[in-house]
Amino acid sequence: MKIFKDGLGEGSTFAGYHPAVNLIFFIFAIGITMFSMSPAFLAVTLVFSWVYSLMLSGRKAVKTNLLFTVPVIIIMALINTLFNHNGATVLFYLAGNRITLEAFISGVVGALLLSSVIIWFGCFNVIMSSDKLIYIFGKAAPVLGLTLSMVFRFIPLLKSRFKEIHLGQRCMGRHVEGGRMARLRQSVKEVSILISWSLEAAIETSDSMEARGYGLPGRTSFHLFRMKPEDWKALAAIGATGLAGTAGCIMGRTSINFYPQIVPMQWDAVMIVIFTAYCLLLSIPIIIDITGERKWQQ
Amino acid sequence: MAAIEVKDLSFKYPAAERKALDQVSFEVEQSEFVVLCGKSGCGKSTLLRHLKKNLVPYGEVSGKVLYGGKETGELDDRVNASQIGFVQQNPDNQLVTDKVWHELAFGLESLGLDNQSIKRRVAEMASFFDIQTWFRKNVSELSGGQKQLLNLASVMVMQPKVLILDEPTSQLDPIAATEFLKTVYRINRELGTTVIISEHRLEELFTMADKVMVMDKGRIIACDEPWNIGRYLGGSSIEERHPMFYGMPSVMKIYSACRAAGVPGFMRKDREFSPLTIREGRLWLEQIAEANNVPEVDSSILHGGDKVRQNSTKNDADEIINIKNLWFRYNKDSGDVLRGLNVSVRRGELFCLMGGNGVGKSTTLKAISGNITAQSGSITVDGLKVKKDNFKELFHNRLAMLPQNPQALFTEITVEEELLEALYYSGFSDEEKAGRIEEMLDRMEISHLRKSHPYDLSGGEQQRLALGKILLLEPKILLLDEPTKGLDPFFKITLAQVLKKLTEDGVTIFMVSHDVEFCAEYADRCAMFFDGDIVSVGSPKEFFAGNNFYTTSANRIARKWLPEAVTWEEVAAWAEQVTTGSN
Numbered sequence: 001m002k003i004f005k006d007g008l009g010e011g012s013t014f015a016g017y018h019p020a021v022n023l024i025f026f027i028f029a030i031g032i033t034m035f036s037m038s039p040a041f042l043a044v045t046l047v048f049s050w051v052y053s054l055m056l057s058g059r060k061a062v063k064t065n066l067l068f069t070v071p072v073i074i075i076m077a078l079i080n081t082l083f084n085h086n087g088a089t090v091l092f093y094l095a096g097n098r099i100t101l102e103a104f105i106s107g108v109v110g111a112l113l114l115s116s117v118i119i120w121f122g123c124f125n126v127i128m129s130s131d132k133l134i135y136i137f138g139k140a141a142p143v144l145g146l147t148l149s150m151v152f153r154f155i156p157l158l159k160s161r162f163k164e165i166h167l168g169q170r171c172m173g174r175h176v177e178g179g180r181m182a183r184l185r186q187s188v189k190e191v192s193i194l195i196s197w198s199l200e201a202a203i204e205t206s207d208s209m210e211a212r213g214y215g216l217p218g219r220t221s222f223h224l225f226r227m228k229p230e231d232w233k234a235l236a237a238i239g240a241t242g243l244a245g246t247a248g249c250i251m252g253r254t255s256i257n258f259y260p261q262i263v264p265m266q267w268d269a270v271m272i273v274i275f276t277a278y279c280l281l282l283s284i285p286i287i288i289d290i291t292g293e294r295k296w297q298q
Numbered sequence: 299m300a301a302i303e304v305k306d307l308s309f310k311y312p313a314a315e316r317k318a319l320d321q322v323s324f325e326v327e328q329s330e331f332v333v334l335c336g337k338s339g340c341g342k343s344t345l346l347r348h349l350k351k352n353l354v355p356y357g358e359v360s361g362k363v364l365y366g367g368k369e370t371g372e373l374d375d376r377v378n379a380s381q382i383g384f385v386q387q388n389p390d391n392q393l394v395t396d397k398v399w400h401e402l403a404f405g406l407e408s409l410g411l412d413n414q415s416i417k418r419r420v421a422e423m424a425s426f427f428d429i430q431t432w433f434r435k436n437v438s439e440l441s442g443g444q445k446q447l448l449n450l451a452s453v454m455v456m457q458p459k460v461l462i463l464d465e466p467t468s469q470l471d472p473i474a475a476t477e478f479l480k481t482v483y484r485i486n487r488e489l490g491t492t493v494i495i496s497e498h499r500l501e502e503l504f505t506m507a508d509k510v511m512v513m514d515k516g517r518i519i520a521c522d523e524p525w526n527i528g529r530y531l532g533g534s535s536i537e538e539r540h541p542m543f544y545g546m547p548s549v550m551k552i553y554s555a556c557r558a559a560g561v562p563g564f565m566r567k568d569r570e571f572s573p574l575t576i577r578e579g580r581l582w583l584e585q586i587a588e589a590n591n592v593p594e595v596d597s598s599i600l601h602g603g604d605k606v607r608q609n610s611t612k613n614d615a616d617e618i619i620n621i622k623n624l625w626f627r628y629n630k631d632s633g634d635v636l637r638g639l640n641v642s643v644r645r646g647e648l649f650c651l652m653g654g655n656g657v658g659k660s661t662t663l664k665a666i667s668g669n670i671t672a673q674s675g676s677i678t679v680d681g682l683k684v685k686k687d688n689f690k691e692l693f694h695n696r697l698a699m700l701p702q703n704p705q706a707l708f709t710e711i712t713v714e715e716e717l718l719e720a721l722y723y724s725g726f727s728d729e730e731k732a733g734r735i736e737e738m739l740d741r742m743e744i745s746h747l748r749k750s751h752p753y754d755l756s757g758g759e760q761q762r763l764a765l766g767k768i769l770l771l772e773p774k775i776l777l778l779d780e781p782t783k784g785l786d787p788f789f790k791i792t793l794a795q796v797l798k799k800l801t802e803d804g805v806t807i808f809m810v811s812h813d814v815e816f817c818a819e820y821a822d823r824c825a826m827f828f829d830g831d832i833v834s835v836g837s838p839k840e841f842f843a844g845n846n847f848y849t850t851s852a853n854r855i856a857r858k859w860l861p862e863a864v865t866w867e868e869v870a871a872w873a874e875q876v877t878t879g880s881n
Contacts, residue, residue, distance in 0.1 A: 130396060142407065152396035156438035168706025170669055172771060173693025177723055189709055197705045200753045204391035208449075210352045212456065213379030213408035222403035222416045224434075 007058030010129055013292025014285040018231040019132035021238065026124050028242030029282055033116055037255040040265060041278060042112045048282035049119040055289055056126045065122065069115035076114060080107025086259040106258040127285075131223075138221030145221045158198065165193045234284065241281035248274035299367060300325040301460055301492045302349060307361035309344060309516075314357075318344045320516040322361070326460075326494060326509075331486045333503045333524075334496040335545060336513035338758040338786040342496040345513070346464050349494070351378045365460070380409060383458035387465045387757065387784075389445035393437050398429065401437060401448055405456040423455040427481065441655075443474025447481065454485065461485065463495040468757060468784035471655055471812045475499060479506070498786045501547045501851060505574050512542050525572035528554040545787030548815070548851040548866040549579035555870040561877045562586065579855040583873065590876050592859050618775060618806045619643040619666060624675035626661060635661045636672065637830030648797055648807045650817040652848070653827035659810040662827070663777050666808065667699045668692065679775060698773035702780050704764030708752040713744060713763055716752050720770040734770060742766040743792060757784040765796070776800065778809040782816050794820040818842055818850045818864040838864050 008015075014022070033045045053061045080103055082094070087102030130152045138145020169175065174186055209215075248254045253274055257263045265271065302325070309319040318341045326332050336342050347353040348363050351370050363370045365382065386392055395401045402423060406416045424430050427447060432440065440448065446466060453461065463482065467475035479499075483506045486493045497503055504510065504524045512520040512527065519540070520530040531543040532554035543551065553573055557563060563570040564582035573579045586592075619641065626636040635658040643649045651659050664670045666677055668684045677684040680696055701707065710716040717735045726734070739745040742762040747755060752763055761784065768776070782790055797807055797820065811817055817824050818838045825835040826848065834844060842849040842864045849857075852866040863869050 134396075134400075146395070146407075149395040149397070149400055153393065153437060156436070157390065160438070164701065164703060165706045167664075167669060168701040168703070171667055171699035171701055171777070172707065172720070172768065173689075173698060176690045176693045178690075193706065193709055196708070196753070200705075201388070201391040204386060204388055205394060207353055208384075208386065208392035209394055209404075211350060211379070211384045212405035212453065213376065214404075216375055216379065216408050216410065218410035220407050220410050220412060220416070222400065222407050222413060222420075224399060224417075 005058050007054070007056050007061065008289060008293075009056065009126060012056060012127070012285075012289050014288045015127045015129070016292075017234060017288070018225050018227050019128070019135050020227075021231050021235050022127050022132065023136060024235065024242070025238050025281075025285060026120065026127075028238060028245060030117055030120050030124075032242070032245045032249055032254065032278065032281075033113065033120065035249040035254060037106070037109060037113065037258075038265060039109055039112075039256075040275065041254050042109060042116065044275075044279055045120075045282060046112055046116045048279075048286065049116045049123065052282075052286055053119050053123050055286065056123055061122070065119055068118050068122075072115050072118065073108070073111040076111035077104065077107040080104070080110060088260045102258045102260070102262055105262060109258075123285075132225075135221075135223045135225060138223065142219045142221040146219075158194065161197060162190070162194050165190050165197070169193075234288065237284055238281065241277040241284070244274060244277035245281055248278070254278075299328075300364075301328045301330070301366065302326040302494070303362075303364040303367075304345075304348075305362040305364070307345075307348060307363060308359070309348065309355075310358045311355065312357055317516050318357075319348070322516070322518055324511065324518060324521055326492060329486070329490040329492055331483070331492075331506055331508045332494045333500070333507040333510045334494065334513060335498070335500060335510065335542065336496075336786075337541060337788050338498075338756045340513045341516040342513055343464050343756075344516075346384075346462050346494065346496060349460070349462055350382050350384050351375075353384060376409065379405070380456040381459045383453035383456065383461045385446075385449050385453055385461070385463045385466050387468050389442050389449060389469055392449045393445060396436055396438075398435050398437060398440070398448060399424075399433050402452045402455055404452055409456070419455050419457075423451050426454075427451045441474070443470050443477060446470060446474070446478055450478070450481065450485075454491075458491065460492045460494070463493070463497075465496055465498065465757075465784070467497065467499055472499075472814075473655065473812075476502060479503060482506075498545060498784075500545055504547050504550065512540075514540070514542070524574060525550075528572060529557075532558060534558050541788045544791060547574070548869075549573050549576060549855060551866045552579065552852065552855070552870045552873065553582070555866075556873045559870075559874045559878075561873050562589070576851055576854050579851075580858070583856060583859065583869075586873055586876060587859055590879075592876055594858050595861055616645045617642040618645045618680055619808060620678045621662075621666070622676050622678075624665060624672045624677065626658075626665060626670065626672040634830055636665070636675075639675070639831050641825070641832060643806060643808055644823075645806055646801050646804050647822040648801050648820060649809065650821040650824045651808070651810045651827055651832075652812070652814065652817060652824060657827050658830050659827050660779060663699065663779055663808075663810055667697065667777055695772050695774065697775050697777070698768050698771045699777035700765055700768050700779060700781060702783065704760040705753075707764050707767055708760075711751055712749050713739070713752060713755070714748045716763060717767055717770060720767045724770075738766045738770055741769075741796065758786055758789050761785060762789070762793075765793075769800075773805065775806045775808065778807060778811075780811055780813075781809060782811060782813045790816055814848065815850050818853070 036042060036045070050065065053065060081099060084103040084107070085098045085100065087100030089101040090098050091101055092099050134145045134149045137148050169186065169190055177186070253271055256265055304322055304324050307319055307322040308317055310317045322345060334342050334345070344355060347355055349370065351373055365373060370378070393401055394404055399420065402420045403416050406419060424433055429447065429451060432444065437445065437448065467478050470478060479502050482493060482495065485491050495503065507524050509521065510524045510527045511518050512531065520527055522530065528546060528550040531540040531546065533539050535558065550572070553564070564573050564578065565571070565585065573582050621639055621641040624636050624639040625634060627634045639662065651662065653659055661670065665672055666679065666684065668689060679692060682688045682692055684692065708716060710719050714735060717738055718731060721731045721734065724731070739748055742765065744759060744762055744766070747759060752760065755763060761781070765781070781793065785793065794816070801807060801822070821838055823835060824838055824841040825832045834841065836844070839862045842853050843861045850864050852869045853864045856863050856869040856872065860869065860872050863872060
């Protein structure tokens with residue numbers, strides 16, 4: 001499909017939803033995943049997280065996802081197999097220690113859990129732009145939101161300032177002085193210029209803040225977000241499925257026992273409800289984005 | 299009732315010897331547009347800061363500042379924050395948040411307005427300032443002019459009754475500056491906001507102002523309607539002229555010089571009327587020309603630029619910078635910035651490269667100084683190719699560049715040490731170094747500041763210090779990036795003298811500038827840069843005579859009769875000669 005090529009990025013329809021909707025989705029998705037030690041649940045979350053991450057970031061997601069998850073899977077599976085000696089099914093003995101099938105499987109399952117959490121966080125990163133984080137922190141306390149916003153303002157500012165300093169120093173021909181000490185001296189100098197320049201500039205910034213009433217009691221936090229009907233609908237769907245999934249977690253139905261022997265899942269009616277709710281929950285952003293793309297194609 | 303009233307205000311900074319403000323008294327009426335001008339360091343910023351409660355500097359104060367009949371110190375914080383708006387010099391340092399819309403909302407957030415009211419006010423302001431198109435952008439993506447407009451808008455969103463601006467356009471290029479000042483004027487005319495603005499760029503402001511105040515050494519020496527200011531400052535002879543006279547618009551300089559020499563005044567409905575705009579200046583010269591039968595010259599037959607093109611390549615023997623067929627782009631997918639650029643600069647000349655924003659002027663400087671590598675073409679500086687192997691030789695007493703922001707060079711805690719730092723790799727003896735520093739302090743007129751911290755200097759003084767630091771490296775070729783930015787007109791003259799002296803000593807100066815008036819008066823050759831190449835080169839006379847729009851105000855006023863006149867002195871001398879000649 002076309003959308004898997006370059007990814008939707010911040011242009012995704014789900015990213016256009018209210019930050020509260022996005023945040024609640026990720027809390028449920030990641031939260032439930034973290035408390036699910038069962039191959040069935042983890043398989044679902046892994047598949048959905050991969051699909052969604054490919055939708056958001058396209059081809060380049062494959063590389064980053066593998067880069068982050070493969071080592072985790074190998075290391076965790078290895079460690080658990082080698083150092084956890086519980087389990088009834090002994091595969092072989094290594095230096096006098098039991099290496100069991102159960103320990104191996106639980107290691108792999110744990111690794112799957114961790115890697116899907118990592119991939120979900122990758123998606124979180126794309127969806128939760130700086131504005132949304134500022135909004136969410138600003139809801140908690142206006143000053144927190146402002147601080148975050150200032151941080152996002154200062155990072156590019158400092159970068160460009162440092163570039164300018166470096167250029168300025170080159171203009172004096174300071175980069176041609178050879179020797180490691182001279183170069184070290186020069187780098188320290190450039191950083192020190194950056195610091196004093198920024199501190200000096202910060203005085204003006206604080207003047208400008210104070211001139212515009214910063215510090216008056218009762219500060220509010222402005223944002224451009226509005227709950228639209230679609231937001232409410234999505235929130236209802238996420239809430240219903242998420243709560244069902246959470247209930248399953250609390251009841252302990254999303255995990256299985258590995259030791260001493262693996263107990264397969266009980267597929268009763270409750271289980272089917274929980275599992276379906278969980279699948280639905282994770283597919284909500286994917287459904288939203290696919291319908292969103294369809295609308296554009298028409 | 300007056301909007302702002304200042305009574306006998308005096309102020310002294312803690313360690314200072316003389317008062318920064320000395321018995322200042324004035325009144326500003328409601329909805330008035332007041333321009334405050336003066337040399338840098340004359341106390342303009344100090345005075346403006348006294349008008350806003352939380353910006354008042356620390357020191358000894360006497361006298362009163364009243365806002366709406368109430369002392370500013372006793373104003374309610376909310377009233378102070380919302381009703382008195384303050385815009386400072388530096389566009390970057392005033393921005394607080396990461397997004398344009400958030401910056402607009404900042405003041406209203408402080409006042410504790412709810413989301414719906416903020417949204418409405420922000421929307422109104424965004425429409426008034428026409429910033430809808432970049433409403434959701436990051437502030438780091440904006441140009442300098444946009445940033446300063448945003449600063450203005452985010453003050454205006456609080457609906458202030460008084461707007462105070464402290465040299466708001468000193469960091470902007472002329473086009474952005476003009477746009478900014480027009481917006482300020484619109485605010486004054488359409489919203490009735492009282493405006494008090496301090497500036498060096500007076501060409502446009504004089505036509506907007508209701509009242510002009512001139513400050514000198516902490517005192518207000520003139521406070522009147524703009525057309526009367528010329529007479530105050532001009533005096534009756536050259537010796538009597540106040541230094542600030544040179545900062546006035548060209549029209550006023552020409553007029554007051556001519557009036558003092560006995561040239562008839564501008565008559566309108568049988569009354570004398572001082573011209574303020576180029577249009578009025580032209581009408582006045584029209585009267586003079588008619589009275590004395592001066593013929594018009596058809597300036598369209600002059601193709602100064604084309605003619606010059608050929609004779610500029612004649613004198614190749616003594617060229618020191620030679621750029622041949624230079625092509626450059628920043629990355630593969632971006633467009634070409636330099637398109638087969640050819641420049642040659644002769645030894646010992648002041649060469650000015652002019653042109654609009656983003657045409658590649660600064661890129662050219664970066665290429666000459668080896669900070670970027672061109673895709674094709676060659677640059678030779680003083681017989682050496684600009685490439686990595688030659689850097690060491692190039693930067694040893696050959697090539698140096700003054701960056702746009704002087705702060706990029708400052709590392710020490712006093713002016714003296716700052717200059718000493720420049721000589722770190724020089725290998726001179728200590729006495730030799732001290733002597734050179736002393737000489738440089740004098741040359742840059744900053745001896746009195748030797749113990750000050752570089753950051754405590756004003757913009758113009760910082761610029762001088764940075765130039766001094768660069769000059770201590772004794773370059774044979776000096777590259778300057780917008781050296782007149784933020785300088786007061788008086789120091790511009792000093793700077794020109796410094797540069798002249800350097801060229802006489804055989805230093806070649808390659809300068810990139812927007813400052814048409816400065817280049818016209820002091821350059822040896824000017825070049826117009828457009829679309830990655832130079833379109834015309836020539837001496838200021840030939841160059842500006844060939845231009846119709848991109849030229850000095852003096853030239854625009856008189857080009858009908860005297861197309862080769864580019865400075866106000868030439869026009870004034872011509873007007874005098876015409877009238878006295880016919881008598």
